[in-house]
Ligand SMILES: [Zn+2]
């Protein structure tokens with residue numbers, strides 16, 4: 023059900039949904055806005071329009087109501103809610119590790135939502151609670167820095183409650199508390215506050231809401247999520263939830279009355295930046311009063327709106343940009359730097375992977391603005407200023423070496439590609455090709471070039487480019503497409519009971535009863551075979567003496583692929599035997615994967631996050647998020663760390679916890695391997711690495727034996743792979759290394775220790791040999807050409823000659839001799855098949871096609887080959903070369 | 916921890932130098948030797 027239809031439906035009985043006790047007690051009246059037609063509640067019986075912009079323009083700017091900064095405002099609000107029975111919960115990370123469908127925490131309620139197979143579930147660690155949740159949103163970029171109120175990084179003050187078991191509350195109490203905060207804590211006059219009727223639907227849930235508007239500004243939205251979608255309609259949820267989210271940065275703005283919310287949110291940072299730009303403060307003051315009506319849905323919109331705003335200030339769009347463009351640039355830079363500060367502190371990375379793409383875009387946008395306005399500070403400077411000014415509110419923020427390196431590496435990457443990109447754009451323009459929407463999307467996507475840049479560049483060259491109005495929406499949509507659903511179940515499991523799994527016990531041999539046979543797959547009542555999962559390969563072994571070649575699990579049922587399925591029948595009692603050596607090896611590799619993961623985070627930083635892993639018998643690997651190739655030193659350090667963990671014989675504890683408890687005890691890093699739901703099996707290597715994992719693990723790291731990091735590869739931008747071996751596979755790997763080094767020592771006739779050095783020397787010698795070959799070919803060509811004579815024939819200068827050397831040599835000779843009117847045929851030397859090479863100059867090629875000519879010759883003389891009008895080659899029998907040369911001369915006369 | 920075997924370290928250097936994995940090392944070296952000899956033979 024869409025929002026509009028929902029509102030219409032609920033308004034049939036508006037009092038039931040939007041009516042609250044406060045409205046009765048305070049004598050509120052329900053009105054319809056004469057401007058936007060929305061229904062709202064107010065104590066002001068005379069009011070005819072709502073207080074949302076543009077119905078009511080901004081009327082708070084220039085009035086400082088409280089002498090509170092950002093932090094003090096929060097402390098006063100927090101104190102109020104805590105006094106009224108709320109727990110103040112610390113913010114969750116901005117990188118949303120607990121929701122596989124989201125990259126960033128986009129709202130406070132996200133903290134308390136978990137995806138389950140049945141849909142989204144809510145649970146609150148405390149009830150009721152408030153949280154100053156830092157949120158990241160990148161869908162409004164053209165508005166940021168321009169409208170005065172749009173941010174990519176902001177605090178959503180979340181007030182959440184579930185009315186259940188004598189705890190929490192519902193709408194009466196929610197609105198009463200918010201009314202008190204607004205009137206008593208913030209000191210807003212009651213008649214200034216308007217509650218607008220609204221509704222919300224998404225993610226399978228829906229509710230009605232009251233939006234709080236004051237002086238043109240939306241200060242909050244209390245959503246009462248009470249319904250879930252069911253059978254095309256709505257049904258009541260068992261546990262409704264209060265989702266009041268308030269843009270806290272707007273509260274601070276309202277109290278301070280600054281020209282923009284950027285000034286109140288990042289005041290001290292902006293002071294440092296504004297010194298370096300020229301702008302017209304008077305024009306900006308006039309502009310900021312009407313910027314409240316700006317909200318660009320798309321670029322076309324933005325251009326038109328900018329022109330309208332400029333006109334209403336008596337200026338052209340270009341004049342307005344000149345007067346306030348610099349100011350808008352520093353607002354944008356400050357916003358983007360703050361988003362990056364939080365994202366990088368919480369383990370995010372700019373890349374092309376998932377939300378990393380959004381971080382790349384804001385980083386490049388901010389950097390481009392710094393360069394465009396020739397500002398004498400760096401992006402990391404701005405991040406640092408933010409960290410310092412936010413220190414009371416967010417003492418956890420740092421701009422350390424690692425974060426500097428991430429930002430600087432990313433800037434270098436973008437500079438490196440930019441020259442390349444300019445060339446691409448220029449050549450596109452040069453070629454007079456029509457620049458299609460698709461091209462614009464690709465250029466923005468792969469290189470981060472905005473369509474505005476292309477438009478500008480094209481305009482300079484007298485070309486018109488039409489940027490699609492929904493450009494950014496299109497790109498965002500493209501990037502929000504999630505990975506395709508895993509392939510559908512390959513077995514019909516409806517009639518089968520769940521398999522009792524024994525793979526987490528020490529059992530390797532057991533009896534079982536056959537539950538069913540489906541094709542090559544056998545299902546048992548219980549099984550010790552580990553089914554492939556979490557990157558760990560399946561167990562093998564035997565069932566009833568028949569080899570098991572694959573094991574998979576679907577819907578709780580374990581399927582065993584066997585070599586002779588016809589020998590099984592439902593009801594058979596069978597003896598099962600798991601291949602012990604294979605299982606041990608897979609377990610060693612799985613333990614090693616967790617150990618290396620923990621080491622990677624220690625050596626590289628908390629942005630290193632497991633992206634994927636494979637644990638096979640002969641080798642294993644882990645892919646982690648990292649922003650540049652791993653160095654030898656880093657690999658060595660990871661390897662040393664891993665072997666330290668092995669030799670210190672750490673205990674590996676496996677325990678099962680409900681989701682909430684596991685998150686609380688171990689933090690979100692448990693989701694390195696993905697986000698399962700329900701009771702989580704936690705594998706804890708004595709604090710070194712703690713993950714939710716369904717793999718097989720030993721009881722101590724000592725059983726891994728040893729770990730060898732065998733190498734690294736770049737998987738894609740932002741992801742590196744570490745290849746390694748452990749346990750028995752490590753011993754075997756060492757043996758193979760020894761064999762290879764022995765063989766090379768023999769081959770190169772040197773001592774084993776000198777092999778790497780000798781191979782490097784070999785490569786140097788190989789290069790020198792290639793060079794000297796090149797040189798001698800050149801010299802021979804020079805020599806050969808001295809004695810060669812062209813003859814005039816058929817309007818061209820013809821050369822038919824015999825030369826010493828191979829095709830390469832002939833090519834060199836021909837290169838030296840070719841000019842516009844030449845036709846060259848060269849015959850090389852060989853014992854049986856003689857190479858033939860032919861080339862035509864540009865003019866000669868108009869009359870003759872050397873490819874066709876030598877084909878014709880081969881047709882008469884034997885041999886094979888062909889080519890283009892200008893270049894051809896082939897081979898022919900040595901015995902007939904002289905004859906062929908004569909044939910050619912005759913043919914061309 | 917146990918000292919890393921010299922051969923393992925040598926192989927790590929070799930894979931980096933040659934841009935190949937363990938299995939590709941010997942064929943790669945043989946190819947370099949062959950091509951070097953060929954080039955020298957043909958340029959003399
Ligand atoms: Zn209105």
Ligand SMILES: [Zn+2]
Pocket residue numbers: 556612616695713714715716717
């Ligand atoms: Zn695992």
